[in-house]
């Protein structure tokens with residue numbers, strides 16, 4: 001349902017939002033929804049049986065919001081809601097959850113995903129047709145976003161590209177420190193930290209497919225934005241082992257287990273890289289000196305060349321930033337015409353000022 005679609009004029013009522021999964025990001029989204037008068041919490045989907053029946057506000061560390069969390073997908077599909085902020089844990093294989101996303105779209109709810117879907121076209125026409133068909137049935141739109149991917153590897157280079165002509169290469173680099181991330185699922189299961197080398201390599205096929213699936217979307221989005229079509233994408237990964245036992249917020253990284261990895265994805269045309277994304281993930285940046293300090297770097301090689309470099313304090317809280325991106329996108333995505341809507345299709349997504357708020 002697109003209540004704020006241009007043809008029907010701007011929405012005058014609060015947009016009803018479902019939060020799908022209440023991990024670190026989902027809880028931050030709930031707090032943001034509760035703080036914004038233009039948004040209303042309509043539902044909360046949880047996986048953890050211990051969270052079923054708990055109030056969504058309580059789960060997010062706030063006063064009860066009068067919305068009970070459920071693991072019943074049918075109940076969520078039947079809800080009257082404008083938008084789902086879709087932030088489950090990563091799935092075993094890319095698009096294991098495609099049917100769920102399609103069902104949400106077909107049920108009349110716009111979907112903002114933090115799990116890919118930044119440029120679904122990179123996965124070929126079959127996936128695009130399935131998503132477009134679901135959007136058509138529900139009169140809804142789908143938008144994927146985040147901090148990376150979903151901002152630094154794609155939105156930011158495309159934005160910087162406005163200042164250059166004759167662009168020959170676009171490079172984006174992330175170096176992230178996972179030492180403060182609260183989720184073992186993200187740190188261990190997804191990033192692979194704390195796994196023995198043998199276990200890490202055994203899970204490499206799945207990890208490679210998952211990482212490639214999400215980052216190839218950024219590469220193709222940048223290429224499409226610059227008017228290019230990539231021939232292929234090259235993927236490379238190298239990793240480092242922990243030299244000693246140490247603890248991070250999510251758990252223990254034993255000596256000799258995987259402690260850092262550097263992924264490189266290169267979009268090639270005629271065997272020449274034109275878009276490159278490097279993602280360095282460290283379980284604890286203070287202990288792993290390889291591959292530079294945490295932060296981001298974006299370079300657009302052209303006339304002139306543009307470089308943007310940030311240190312590790314570039315954003316005070318990455319999860320909160322990804323959640324804010326989702327929140328700020330809600331009115332724009334709800335107002336968009338039905339269909340897959342990427343950064344290339346949507347008007348600017350902007351933050352909201354709250355000049356009187358001094359804390360929180």
Ligand SMILES: NC(=O)c1ccc[n+]([C@@H]2O[C@H](COP(=O)([O-])OP(=O)(O)OC[C@H]3O[C@@H](n4cnc5c(N)ncnc54)[C@H](OP(=O)(O)O)[C@@H]3O)[C@@H](O)[C@H]2O)c1
Nearest residue numbers: 021022023024025046047048088089090146147148149183
């Ligand atoms: N692109 C970006 O920049 C960016 C940034 C941050 C996060 N993300 C993505 O957003 C998602 C959420 O991140 P997060 O930091 O909130 O992660 P998280 O803290 O690990 O939370 C993930 C949540 O997924 C749910 N879950 C549990 N079992 C599951 C299963 N079998 N299948 C699917 N979901 C399950 C749980 O929800 P309940 O606790 O409600 O049961 C869990 O809390 C992740 O996929 C992450 O990769 C992307």
